[in-house]
Amino acid sequence: MKDNDLRLDGNAAGGLLNEIFPFEMTTAEATCGGCGTMKRFGEVMLYRHGMGAILRCAHCDTALIRIAHVRGWYRLDLSGMSYLRIAADIH
Amino acid sequence: MAQQLKWQLGKVLEIRQETPKVKSLILEVPDWTTHLAGQHVDVRLMAEDGYQAQRSYSIASPPEDRYLMLTVARIEDGEVSPYLTDELRVGDRIELRGPIGGYFVWNARDEKNDGSPLFLVAGGSGIVPLMAMIRHRANSGNKVPTKLLYSSPYHEEIIYREELDHLSANDSSLRVLHTLTRRQPPNWMSYGRRIDRAMLADTAWRPAEKPLAFTSGPTALVETVANYLQELGYEPESIKTERFGPTGG
Amino acid sequence: MAEQFISRGFKGRARESDRAVKERIPPGQYETKDFPVLSAGPTPRTSLERWSFSIYGDIAEELKWTWDEFRRLPRESVTVDIHCVTKWSKLDTVWTGVSVDTLLEGINLEAQPAIGYLIAYCDGGYTTNLPLADVRGGKAWIAYEYDGKPLTPEHGGPARLLVPHLYFWKSAKWVRGFKLVAKNQAGFWESLGYHNYGDPWKEQRYAGD
Numbered sequence: 001m002k003d004n005d006l007r008l009d010g011n012a013a014g015g016l017l018n019e020i021f022p023f024e025m026t027t028a029e030a031t032c033g034g035c036g037t038m039k040r041f042g043e044v045m046l047y048r049h050g051m052g053a054i055l056r057c058a059h060c061d062t063a064l065i066r067i068a069h070v071r072g073w074y075r076l077d078l079s080g081m082s083y084l085r086i087a088a089d090i091h
Numbered sequence: 092m093a094q095q096l097k098w099q100l101g102k103v104l105e106i107r108q109e110t111p112k113v114k115s116l117i118l119e120v121p122d123w124t125t126h127l128a129g130q131h132v133d134v135r136l137m138a139e140d141g142y143q144a145q146r147s148y149s150i151a152s153p154p155e156d157r158y159l160m161l162t163v164a165r166i167e168d169g170e171v172s173p174y175l176t177d178e179l180r181v182g183d184r185i186e187l188r189g190p191i192g193g194y195f196v197w198n199a200r201d202e203k204n205d206g207s208p209l210f211l212v213a214g215g216s217g218i219v220p221l222m223a224m225i226r227h228r229a230n231s232g233n234k235v236p237t238k239l240l241y242s243s244p245y246h247e248e249i250i251y252r253e254e255l256d257h258l259s260a261n262d263s264s265l266r267v268l269h270t271l272t273r274r275q276p277p278n279w280m281s282y283g284r285r286i287d288r289a290m291l292a293d294t295a296w297r298p299a300e301k302p303l304a305f306t307s308g309p310t311a312l313v314e315t316v317a318n319y320l321q322e323l324g325y326e327p328e329s330i331k332t333e334r335f336g337p338t339g340g
Numbered sequence: 341m342a343e344q345f346i347s348r349g350f351k352g353r354a355r356e357s358d359r360a361v362k363e364r365i366p367p368g369q370y371e372t373k374d375f376p377v378l379s380a381g382p383t384p385r386t387s388l389e390r391w392s393f394s395i396y397g398d399i400a401e402e403l404k405w406t407w408d409e410f411r412r413l414p415r416e417s418v419t420v421d422i423h424c425v426t427k428w429s430k431l432d433t434v435w436t437g438v439s440v441d442t443l444l445e446g447i448n449l450e451a452q453p454a455i456g457y458l459i460a461y462c463d464g465g466y467t468t469n470l471p472l473a474d475v476r477g478g479k480a481w482i483a484y485e486y487d488g489k490p491l492t493p494e495h496g497g498p499a500r501l502l503v504p505h506l507y508f509w510k511s512a513k514w515v516r517g518f519k520l521v522a523k524n525q526a527g528f529w530e531s532l533g534y535h536n537y538g539d540p541w542k543e544q545r546y547a548g549d
């Protein structure tokens with residue numbers, strides 16, 4: 001299998017992110033704490049590991065959000081993201 | 092407006108064989124609101140012993156349709172797709188949530204899209220969200236110049252082939268270009284290889300025309316297309332990608 | 341909450357095994373003949389020229405091997421069962437590598453009894469934590485061959501940690517070193533709620549199990 005074949009676009013995390021944040025999240029903007037790039041979640045890289053989901057900056061691979069859904073709790077590590085901008089009103 | 096998607100049930104009204112390995116499911120989803128072309132749903136299956144599996148499927152139907160259509164390619168060692176293509180019957184219900192994804196969408200009525208020619212590149216079942224866009228475009232009477240470059244392994248595996256032939260025959264602003272990567276029928280006039288830089292250089296709109304590109308399918312194909320389009324001068328923001336993962340389905 | 345909808349006729353992957361095999365499969369697991377690849381990030385591609393393995397930390401010593409030096413160490417082949425917390429188990433997997441006991445020979449652990457844990461550091465940023473006791477006494481290896489062939493990058497090559505008695509997330513791919521410490525520190529998955537120890541026979545999947 002080729003390198004990086006397993007990664008998806010952040011768009012595919014739309015359902016999971018919506019479980020946690022009741023907003024349209026694929027167009028929410030994340031600023032990478034590693035390189036400062038700002039991208040919408042639809043454009044970041046999603047690694048859907050069986051144990052959790054990791055959203056990574058498309059430029060520098062810094063993990064922006066790490067999510068595990070364990071025993072009725074969502075645990076998020078947001079330390080790779082310096083800002084998150086979400087549209088409060090989508091329509 | 093904050094909105095949280097709920098799991099809801101869709102009833103299978105019809106099952107359509109598109110190609111030997113691909114079926115479309117037409118679903119009645121009573122609590123469905125609406126969606127944009129390009130969005131997907133998450134489908135969740137649960138066995139009697141509580142075992143769950145979940146996958147995402149692009150919505151094939153345009154927003155104007157009354158029922159929701161999902162087109163599913165059967166993956167050989169898959170867990171969810173063989174259930175949907177082999178086991179599911181008319182009358183069964185499946186659990187789904189959506190629509191998901193505000194990023195990989197095209198809306199004919201969005202002024203921001205006004206006039207931007209569309210370049211759609213699909214690999215295998217990556218055609219599904221792009222077909223929703225093409226159907227929506229036809230329903231809206233939109234005539235924005237649109238080109239679809241569609242890669243399939245064999246002629247028999249071109250999904251929606253007849254419908255694409257029919258739509259392009261009746262709309263001069265829509266061009267459909269096929270490439271068959273494994274085998275071509277006799278007298279085949281179009282491309283017969285994997286999508287490469289030369290093919291994209293020949294087929295893509297010129298960057299000066301300010302095109303919008305959407306590409307979906309196996310991750311490797313999508314990344315190749317996105318990289319080459321940028322080399323050809325496309326602005327990164329004008330290229331929207333939907334990676335389907337290694338198998339592309 | 342509404343009752344969970346059951347999909348008529350859905351069974352999921354074949355999860356039944358015959359009796360002889362059942363005893364080797366921990367609770368909640370099923371046997372697979374595949375070797376699934378789970379990926380938390382891009383696959384690292386470290387060249388062998390740049391590769392090294394180090395042992396350091398709250399200890400007096402600091403050890404380091406280049407790839408050539410590592411390959412000259414005594415090697416062994418082992419056949420073990422592996423168990424992933426995502427519920428698949430794979431039996432009779434064959435690995436070749438260096439026993440961690442060999443690597444720790446250069447450290448005077450008896451003189452440093454406070455050192456109880458290690459953190460494995462890997463290319464790509466992955467980490468996992470283990471009690472030192474769980475990598476000693478023939479329980480762990482740094483493996484560079486799987487099934488008689490060089491370990492591929494997707495499966496953790498050039499070399500990965502192999503600790504088969506614990507859930508397989510502890511067998512860190514692309515391992516580059518051990519930091520030996522007095523205090524346990526949660527690694528990549530442990531910090532997200534997975535169990536600090538991870539014994540599959542006690543089904544220690546998540547913190548608190």
